Amino acid sequence: MSETITLEAHGEPFDVYLARPPGEPVGGLVLIHEIWGLVDHIKDVADRYAAEGWLVAAPDILSHAGVEPALGAELFAIRTGADEEAKAATQPRMREAMSAAHAPDYAKWAVAALRATVDRLVEEPGVGERVAVTGFCFGGTYAFALAAADDRIRAAVPFYGTAPRSDRIANITSPVLALYGRHDPALIDALPDVTKAMADAGVSFESVVYPQAGHAFFNDTGPRYDVDAAADAWRRVLAFLREHV
Numbered sequence: 001m002s003e004t005i006t007l008e009a010h011g012e013p014f015d016v017y018l019a020r021p022p023g024e025p026v027g028g029l030v031l032i033h034e035i036w037g038l039v040d041h042i043k044d045v046a047d048r049y050a051a052e053g054w055l056v057a058a059p060d061i062l063s064h065a066g067v068e069p070a071l072g073a074e075l076f077a078i079r080t081g082a083d084e085e086a087k088a089a090t091q092p093r094m095r096e097a098m099s100a101a102h103a104p105d106y107a108k109w110a111v112a113a114l115r116a117t118v119d120r121l122v123e124e125p126g127v128g129e130r131v132a133v134t135g136f137c138f139g140g141t142y143a144f145a146l147a148a149a150d151d152r153i154r155a156a157v158p159f160y161g162t163a164p165r166s167d168r169i170a171n172i173t174s175p176v177l178a179l180y181g182r183h184d185p186a187l188i189d190a191l192p193d194v195t196k197a198m199a200d201a202g203v204s205f206e207s208v209v210y211p212q213a214g215h216a217f218f219n220d221t222g223p224r225y226d227v228d229a230a231a232d233a234w235r236r237v238l239a240f241l242r243e244h245v
Helices: 040-051 069-079 084-089 091-102 104-123 138-149 185-201 227-244
Strands: 002-009 012-019 027-032 054-059 131-136 153-159 176-183 205-214
Touching: 002 040, 002 104, 012 040, 012 104, 027 040, 027 104, 027 138, 040 054, 054 104, 069 084, 069 091, 084 091, 091 104, 104 131, 104 138, 131 138, 131 227, 138 153, 138 176, 153 227, 176 185, 176 227, 185 205, 205 227
Parallel strands: 027 054, 027 131, 131 153, 153 176, 176 205
Antiparallel strands: 002 012, 012 054
16 A cells, blocks of 8 residues: 655655555665656555565655656656667756755755654654665665664665765664675775775675676666666565664
8 A cells, every 4th residue: 555645854845655564564664766756666666665564655855856756757768768869968958957956955955854754654653663774876875874864774775875975974873785786887986995984983884796787777667677686686685674674
């Protein structure tokens, strides 16, 4: 069962897709979307987690920056399509659409919105303090950020996200399982420094790198989908969440 609810952060409303499990929840899960926003793919992933027993809250934090789900879906279709001319033509539109999401004030609002989402989850019957976070790309970066900003998070699972600065990593109290594709150069090049910063901060950090996969390997609606890596990641994530939440 699913529904869309509205929450507020700093006085600004945002929607949350809430997917409920068929019975008593094993815990609450904040699911953070990719740079394309709260598109149908993310809702499908939320429903999959709900089928495994999780009460899932997937907030739409990009509409606040001007990228509503319909626009995100349109841009995704163009960027992952075969029409190279259309891809080139949409570059300025992409930059304009995503520019607000890179502003410092936006990041502060987004983390506040994610914490408000946690507030809602902990109030749900059967959840209590058993809350985790996961996310993809943009959402993986914010999964790291939420873990650093909210000590109620018991487990964090960022998919191909950018870790915070070392001083923010020191605020993470939950174990972290981070998943990457080998063919994702910027993140893979940064991974040794991230691993060291996590160790220096005393954070329980495990990284998994899939040798044949690239960025966005879990998104089964896009051309980078890697069925083997996605299936293995799904098994690992479910086991990790069950163990720590």
